[in-house]
Structures are given as structure tokens and as C-alpha cells.
Amino acid sequence: MASQKADSDGPSTHVEINHKGAVQKTIENTVSGVSDREYNRILRKVDYRVIPILAVLYLLSFLDRGSIGNANIQGMSDTLGLVGQQYNWCLTIFFFPYSFTEPLCNLLLVRLKPRIWLPSIMVAWGIVMTLTGIVQNYSGLLAARFFLGLTEAGLFPGLAFYISLWYPRANAQFRLALIFASASMAGAFSGLLAYLISMMDGIGGIEGWRWIFFLEGILTVVAAAASFMFVWDEPATATFLTEDEKNILLLALNPMQLEVSADPQLGSEQSAKWKHMKAAVLDWQTWFHCLNYWGVACAVYALSLFLPAIIKGLGYSAAIAQLLTIPVYAAATISCIFVGYFADKTGQRSLFTVGCYGAIVVGYIIAVAPPSFMPGLTYAGCFIAACGIYPAIPGLLALSSNNWAPNAKRAVGMAIQMGFGTMGGAAASNFYRTEDAPRYRLGHILVLVFAGIGxxxxxxxxxICKRLNAKRDAEADNVYQYTTEQLIDLGDKAPSFRYKL
Known part of the structure; x- marks a missing residue:
């Protein structure tokens, strides 16, 4: 049995390879000489400083991009004179700048640092959101949605990458779930907020749907200005951590083990190697992650953009339809947190995500299977599907962030994954046509097909990952042909790297 010990200013980590080639850690997910209690205390300390502000940022972004659905059932299309597929094109245009600029945005995050980049783009999209309230025609709305997509593009891939800088692989999904749960909360909050704002119709001579954009946009700008004080760059520069706590956390992130992923620091030389960016584009994993994410993205955008219209089509007024979105999103929030917690606790990423896909498929089968329109089953199907959609996304992102290494490859790979997957939103924007109301059977079927592919x-x-792990276990002696630095540079291609399942 061979072993390797890493030198560091903090606690050391001892790793061994047994006769089967399996990497053995003294303490799972942490470092040698540090108790689980102490390690969890440090993670909680990070949680209190990192998770709340990220959840607020993402809640507001999802609230802003999805509020057009609430505004539409309050009369936006009638006021602007939208006809045919014009409303759908206004939804679609958002995703083109959003998708194609995501990889660039993550590189800018690396260069400019999160504390500058994330609040700055939030100010920008808050201004665009506010100005959407003054549009007068189809062209104006189309332009507003384009610039909203452009300014929001850096947030979600940035958040997913940012989490990987603060949390070790085994602790990432629950934190992503807490952040993404804010998206489902945004859906519930959006319905309630739109219901309340609709009562302002006529105040100041302004239609209620315009007030939705004005008030939500101003809220975003105010929150963005405050967030400059609350976003931290990385553990190494966090003043709320002591030097000992930084050492422990940095060792947990990059314990110099044979299973090492990358240097966690944003400004490291590791993060600047262009070959890793090229590797992300060509990696076999990238295309699997893109297809996986596409399947869920179609469903999440179909739900967030059209749920108010779907429920209104069940025979309810616009106001009641807004309120009936709340139970769906509340259940999705609970499901998201529940799945994220147990996925981290059990270490099973893929199996929980497969279960989430199963819920999506079942939900949409319920919505489309009856030969005649049954409003109750449509609502129940959306309810069940939502409970699979929202926890699936943090599961997919945790899995990809766990299995891409090193940092530069992870940053670009995750941006490509989300950029390609988000084009599923562009597709979903056209699934639900006005002429298909109230059943929207075609839209439900298309979402079901893509969820099945996912x-x-x-x-x-x-x-595939299970087979590759077994192969590397069988060839574990190959590890000794490389230095630690070479293993870090190889990232997920290193013979010591094991894919998270």
C-alpha cells in the first residue's frame, strides 16, 4: 500500500491507495486532524455569508425574467397590440444573447472578481427591467427583452461556478439547491406580487402591467446597490474567516489529494490556461451535460413563462390564476431543498436527478394523456412536474461542477452547459401557442419529449462515469507516473480522478 502526504501551512491530508486502487481519505469531505463538527461549523459560517445574498440575486433575476408572463395576462399584449406569435418572439429573443454570452461572462467573472461583476450586472438588468415598463409597441418590447437577456447572462453560470470556489464537491448540491429554490420562490412571489400590483391599475394613469416592471425593476436596482457590500471573492480573501479556518477550507477544496480537482483560487495560474478552455469545448462530458440541461431547461422555462396562462386557461380569472401559481412553486421549493439535502448526504447525484426526471415525465404524461381536456389533471400534472424540475437543475449543475476540473475548464464548461441548455428556453418560448389554449397539448407533449431525452x-x-471509475481503479498504479502538479493540470483526465456519481 502506498501513500502520499501533502505539506501545507494548515492541517495535513493523508491519502492512501489500496490494492484496488481506490482513493481513501482520512475524513470524508474534510481534512486530517479536523473534526466533522469543526468542519461543519466553518461551512455554516460560509453559508451565512455566501448563500443568502446569492439566493436574493437569483430570486430577483428569475422574478424579472418571468414577470412578463404575469404582465401578459394583465393586458400587456392588448395594450401593445401584439398579434400572432409576436409575444412568443419577445420571450424567445431573451435567450439568444443570454446563451451565447454566458461563456464570456464567466471569463469576465474570473478577471473582474465576483464582488464587482455580480452586483454590476444586476444593476444593469434592473435598469432594463424598469425601462420595460415604458415600452409602447412590439419593437420596444423585443428590444427590452434582448437587453434583459444580455445583462442577466452572467448571473446563473457565475453563481454555479462561484459555489464551486467555496464548497467541496460533496457539499455543493445542497447549497445550489438553496439558491435555486429561490427561483421557485420567485415563481410563487411573482404570482402574489403581480396580484397585488394589479390592484394599482390606473394609479397615475399607468396600467397595472407596467407597474409590475417598474416596481420589480426598482427593487432589483436597490438590492444590487446593497449587494456590493455583501459579495465576497473567495475563501483566501474572506475577512470573516480566521487564518486557521481559511487553511482548513482551502485544504478541503484542494487537499492536494490524488483526487484533486483544481486550485480553488480565482486568480491562480491554473485558472488562466487557455488549453483548459479548449478542453472544455472538446470534452465528451460537455455534450452530455448540455443535453441533460436542455431537457430540464425546456421544462423550467415552459413552466415559469406559461404557468399563469395555463392556469387561466383552466377557467379562472387572471387574478385567481396568479394566486394558483403559488402552491405549485411552494411545493417545488420544498422539493428542491429536500432533494439537495439528501443528494449531498448520500453522495448520490445522478440517481436523484434521474428520479427528478421521472417526476417531470410523469407530470406531463398526466397533463397530456386524457383524451379530453380535464383541468384538474392538467393542474396536477404541472404540480408534479414542478417538483421534479426545480431540484433537477441544482443536481445537474452540482454533477457537472464536480466532474469538470481544473477551474478554467469548469468555468467554461459550466457556461457552455448553461448557454446551450438555456436555448431550451428559447425553444420552450414557442411551445405554447395562443391557438392551442386552453389545453396546450402540443406544448406539454414537446416538453415531455425533451424531458425523456434528458x-x-x-x-x-x-x-459511462461508473465504467471509467472502475477502469481507473484497475489501473491505479499509473498515478505514480505523475507529479502532484501534473495531476492537478490533467484535472478530470488524471488517472487518480474519480467522477462523482
């Missing part, structure tokens, strides 16, 4: 891709990815 499910099959997810199962395939799990089986």
Missing part, C-alpha cells in the same frame, strides 16, 4: 442521456452519463 432522462435517457442522464442514465447513459451515469453508466
Amino acid at each position: 432522462l435517457l442521456t442522464m442514465i447513459s452519463y451515469y453508466l
Whole structure:
């Protein structure tokens, strides 16, 4: 049995390779000489400083991009004279700048640092959101949605990458789930807020749907200005951590083990190697992650953009339809947190995500299967699907962030994954046509098809990673051909690297 010990200013980490080639850690997910209690205390300390502000940022972004659905059932299309597919094109245009600029945005995050980049783009999209309230025609709304997509593009891929800088692989999904739960909370909050704002219709001679954009946009700008004080760059520069706590956390992030992923620091030389960016584009994983994310992205945007219209089509007034979105999103929030917690606790990423895909498929089958329109089943199907959609996304992002290494490859890979996947939102924007109301059977079927493709891709990815891990276990002696620095540089291609399942 061979072993390796890493030198550091903090506690050392001892790793061993047994006769089967399996990497063994003294304490799972932490470092040698540090108790689980102490390690969890440090993580909680990070949680209190990092998670709340990220959740607020993402809640407001999802609230802003989805509020057009609430504004539409309050009369926006009638006021602007939208006809045919014009409303759908206004939804679609958002995703083109959003998707194609995401990889660039993550590189800018690395260069400019999170404390500058994240609040700055939030100020920008808050201004765009506010100005959407003054549009007078189709062209104006189209332009507003384009610039909203452009300014929001850096947030979600930035948040997903940012989490990987603060939390070790085994602790990432629950934190992503807490942040993404804010998206489902945004759906519930959006319905309630739109209901309340609709009562302002006519105040100051302004229609209620315009007030939705004005008030939500101003809220975003105010929150963005405050967030400059609350976003931290990385553990190494965090003043709320003591030097000992920094050492422990940095060792947990990059314990110099044979399973090492990357240097966690944003400004490291590791993060600047262009070959890793090229590797992210060409990696086999990238295309699996893109297809996986596409399947869920179609569903999440179909739900967030059209749920108010779907529920209104069940026979309810616009006001009641806004309120009936709340139980759906509340259940999705609970499901998101529940799945994220147990996925981290059990270490099973893929199996929980497969289960989430199963819920999406079942939900949409319920919505489309009856030969005649049954409003109750449509609502129940959306309810069940939402409970699979929202926890699936943090599961997919945790899995990809766990399995791409080093940092530069992870940053670009995750941006490509989300950029490609988010184009599923562009597709979903056109699934639900006015002429298909109230059943919207075509839209439900299309979402079901893409969710089915995502499910099959997810199962395939799990089986491939399991086979590769077994192969590397069998060839574990190859590790000794490399230095630690070379293993870090190889990232997920290193013979010591094991894919998270």
C-alpha cells in the first residue's frame, strides 16, 4: 500500500491507495486532524455569508425574467397590440444573447472578481427591467427583452461556478439547491406580487402591467446597490474567516489529494490556461451535460413563462390564476431543498436527478394523456412536474461542477452547459401557442419529449462515469507516473480522478 502526504501551512491530508486502487481519505469531505463538527461549523459560517445574498440575486433575476408572463395576462399584449406569435418572439429573443454570452461572462467573472461583476450586472438588468415598463409597441418590447437577456447572462453560470470556489464537491448540491429554490420562490412571489400590483391599475394613469416592471425593476436596482457590500471573492480573501479556518477550507477544496480537482483560487495560474478552455469545448462530458440541461431547461422555462396562462386557461380569472401559481412553486421549493439535502448526504447525484426526471415525465404524461381536456389533471400534472424540475437543475449543475476540473475548464464548461441548455428556453418560448389554449397539448407533449431525452442521456452519463471509475481503479498504479502538479493540470483526465456519481 502506498501513500502520499501533502505539506501545507494548515492541517495535513493523508491519502492512501489500496490494492484496488481506490482513493481513501482520512475524513470524508474534510481534512486530517479536523473534526466533522469543526468542519461543519466553518461551512455554516460560509453559508451565512455566501448563500443568502446569492439566493436574493437569483430570486430577483428569475422574478424579472418571468414577470412578463404575469404582465401578459394583465393586458400587456392588448395594450401593445401584439398579434400572432409576436409575444412568443419577445420571450424567445431573451435567450439568444443570454446563451451565447454566458461563456464570456464567466471569463469576465474570473478577471473582474465576483464582488464587482455580480452586483454590476444586476444593476444593469434592473435598469432594463424598469425601462420595460415604458415600452409602447412590439419593437420596444423585443428590444427590452434582448437587453434583459444580455445583462442577466452572467448571473446563473457565475453563481454555479462561484459555489464551486467555496464548497467541496460533496457539499455543493445542497447549497445550489438553496439558491435555486429561490427561483421557485420567485415563481410563487411573482404570482402574489403581480396580484397585488394589479390592484394599482390606473394609479397615475399607468396600467397595472407596467407597474409590475417598474416596481420589480426598482427593487432589483436597490438590492444590487446593497449587494456590493455583501459579495465576497473567495475563501483566501474572506475577512470573516480566521487564518486557521481559511487553511482548513482551502485544504478541503484542494487537499492536494490524488483526487484533486483544481486550485480553488480565482486568480491562480491554473485558472488562466487557455488549453483548459479548449478542453472544455472538446470534452465528451460537455455534450452530455448540455443535453441533460436542455431537457430540464425546456421544462423550467415552459413552466415559469406559461404557468399563469395555463392556469387561466383552466377557467379562472387572471387574478385567481396568479394566486394558483403559488402552491405549485411552494411545493417545488420544498422539493428542491429536500432533494439537495439528501443528494449531498448520500453522495448520490445522478440517481436523484434521474428520479427528478421521472417526476417531470410523469407530470406531463398526466397533463397530456386524457383524451379530453380535464383541468384538474392538467393542474396536477404541472404540480408534479414542478417538483421534479426545480431540484433537477441544482443536481445537474452540482454533477457537472464536480466532474469538470481544473477551474478554467469548469468555468467554461459550466457556461457552455448553461448557454446551450438555456436555448431550451428559447425553444420552450414557442411551445405554447395562443391557438392551442386552453389545453396546450402540443406544448406539454414537446416538453415531455425533451424531458425523456434528458432522462435517457442522464442514465447513459451515469453508466459511462461508473465504467471509467472502475477502469481507473484497475489501473491505479499509473498515478505514480505523475507529479502532484501534473495531476492537478490533467484535472478530470488524471488517472487518480474519480467522477462523482
